[in-house]
Amino acid sequence: MKQKEANKMTIDNITVQSLHDALNGGGYICSPSFSAQLTTAIKTKPVGGAFLHGMAGTGKSYLPHVLSDVLSRPLYSYQCTNRTQPEDLLSKPMPDENTKSGINVMPGVLLEASQMSHDKQVILMLDEWDKTRPNADGFFLDFLQYGKLSIPGMSVNANLDNMLIFFTANDDRTFHEALLRRFPKMDIKPMKPETVLEALSMTHNDHPYMASMIDLYCRSISGGLPKPATIQELRQLMDAIDVLGDGADWNTLVYQYVTKTPENHDILNNTQKVDADKYDSNETNAVLNADDYGVDMHFDDGDFTMMYYPRMDWQPEWLGGTAIWDDEGKNIAEYSNYVGNRLLIFPAKNNHQAM
Numbered sequence: 593m594k595q596k597e598a599n600k601m602t603i604d605n606i607t608v609q610s611l612h613d614a615l616n617g618g619g620y621i622c623s624p625s626f627s628a629q630l631t632t633a634i635k636t637k638p639v640g641g642a643f644l645h646g647m648a649g650t651g652k653s654y655l656p657h658v659l660s661d662v663l664s665r666p667l668y669s670y671q672c673t674n675r676t677q678p679e680d681l682l683s684k685p686m687p688d689e690n691t692k693s694g695i696n697v698m699p700g701v702l703l704e705a706s707q708m709s710h711d712k713q714v715i716l717m718l719d720e721w722d723k724t725r726p727n728a729d730g731f732f733l734d735f736l737q738y739g740k741l742s743i744p745g746m747s748v749n750a751n752l753d754n755m756l757i758f759f760t761a762n763d764d765r766t767f768h769e770a771l772l773r774r775f776p777k778m779d780i781k782p783m784k785p786e787t788v789l790e791a792l793s794m795t796h797n798d799h800p801y802m803a804s805m806i807d808l809y810c811r812s813i814s815g816g817l818p819k820p821a822t823i824q825e826l827r828q829l830m831d832a833i834d835v836l837g838d839g840a841d842w843n844t845l846v847y848q849y850v851t852k853t854p855e856n857h858d859i860l861n862n863t864q865k866v867d868a869d870k871y872d873s874n875e876t877n878a879v880l881n882a883d884d885y886g887v888d889m890h891f892d893d894g895d896f897t898m899m900y901y902p903r904m905d906w907q908p909e910w911l912g913g914t915a916i917w918d919d920e921g922k923n924i925a926e927y928s929n930y931v932g933n934r935l936l937i938f939p940a941k942n943n944h945q946a947m
Contacts, residue, residue, distance in 0.1 A: 602664055603634060607920050608891065608943060611662070612870035620651065620658040621783065621791040624941060625893050632888040633758055633776045634659075639736055639770045641716075641757035641765065646780030652760040655780075656717040665756070668705040669717045669915075676724045678731035682746060706739070706750035713754045722761035729768035736774040782813050782820050792822045804842075807831065807865055808850065815863030821850045889917060892940040904932035917943035 601614060612627035617854075631880070633642040644652040660667035670681060681702035685799070699707065705716045721728075735741050739750035761767070783791070788809050792802065799805075805826045812821040829849040832839045851857040891897075899914060906912070908929075916938060917925040928936055938944070 594749075603640065603663075606631060606634075607922070608889075609919065614662040615658060618661055619791075619794065620655060621787050623787075623893055624733070624891055626778075628890040628943070629776075629778050629888075630655075630659075632890070633778060636776055639739070639752040639755055639757055641755075641775065642756055642759075642774070643775055643777040644760045644780055645777060646762070647782070648762055649822045650782055650820070652780045653717070653719050656715055656756075656758045659756070660715050662758075663713070663715070665713045666708070667715045667717060667720060667818040668701045668708075669700040672718060672720045672723045673798045674723050676728070678728050680716075682741070682748065690907045702735075702741075703746075703748055704747045705755065706748050713756075715756045715758070717758045717760065719760050720762065720764075722764040722767070723760040726765060726768060729771040733770055733774065736771075738788060752800040783823075785810055788823065788826075792826060792830075795827055799830050801830060803834055807940045808846065808860075811860055811863040811865065812850065817851070817856055817859055825850050889943050889945040891943050895940055897936075897938055897940045897942070897944065899936040901930050901932055901934045904928075906930050906932050915945045915947045917945065919943075 601610060608624070608628045608631045611631050612622070612624055615622055615627060615630075629781075630642070634640040636642075644655060645849055646652055656667055656669070659665075670676075680700060682700045683703065684698050684700050702716065705714050708714050731741075735748070735750070739755075741748040759767075761864040785806050788801070792799070792805060796802065808829075809821045809826065829845055832845050834850060836845075846860070847857050851860050867870075910930075912930040914928045914936060915924045916928075917923065917926045925942075928934070
């Protein structure tokens with residue numbers, strides 16, 4: 593039991609590499625740079641977490657579920673709608689034949705998670721927060737800063753040190769600037785074809801229709817479907833093909849498991865085959881970072897990172913430079929002062945930070 597506790601992953605002992613390995617091992621396939629962003633987000637003070645923003649089907653809601661398993665924390669989740677009011681997060685009326693009114697008011701998800709945070713570490717997810725009305729944003733300003741909420745007849749106090757909070761959103765509306773400034777924001781983008789292949793191979797390795805699944809996924813994005821084909825839908829589609837065998841009708845099953853509306857099905861059928869090798873041909877493989885002082889530690893995709901210091905009039909008293917951390921992200925292995933016309937080249941996997 594003591595050994596199990598010693599090996600438990602916590603916010604204090606977590607590193608970019610350990611989180612990356614745990615997420616991918618838990619079924620959330622992601623890049624090292626994404627793991628670096630998430631590592632800094634969950635270490636944010638006064639409360640860890642992030643706004644998870646992206647199109648439908650990119651895995652925003654799945655991330656807190658996997659993180660709940662990785663960190664061994666209970667997950668409290670609430671599905672928002674256009675009728676969601678802030679008060680709904682604090683209390684929920686439930687039918688109860690033992691009460692005079694026939695209704696028993698139970699704690700809402702925010703109140704439940706806040707109360708539990710005094711005894712154990714928890715994760716709170718407010719799913720599709722952008723479906724709520726804009727005035728709901730102000731409800732959370734004091735809570736994210738101090739862990740306190742006050743409304744007539746009720747007050748909430750949370751231990752923010754024991755909480756991680758995630759808001760997920762599509763594009764229904766933008767968040768209020770004051771709320772955005774309280775929290776990190778992470779853009780969850782559609783997976784690249786090779787990542788989809790890796791995820792599908794975890795459950796359907798060497799499936800005869802694997803190439804068709806990758807093509808279907810690529811066309812669902814390039815064709816502009818409201819949401820790309822998800823890993824779950826593609827797995828269900830392969831399962832259905834396995835069940836029906838020679839009797840499987842591709843067109844019918846794609847409609848049943850992926851497109852699901854005549855309009856989406858027509859869009860997909862009119863989208864030409866996409867060469868997965870050229871899937872990102874419209875994207876550059878170079879990334880330009882204009883980092884301010886104190887940017888969070890991170891590492892990059894690709895093989896090498898090149899960093900150029902352009903200003904020839906930089907003065908030594910202005911300080912500034914780049915720290916390159918060790919593999920565990922705990923100690924600075926090398927530090928380069930800002931010197932005009934200097935070019936740094938180092939492995940992209942190395943954690944680095946502007947300082």
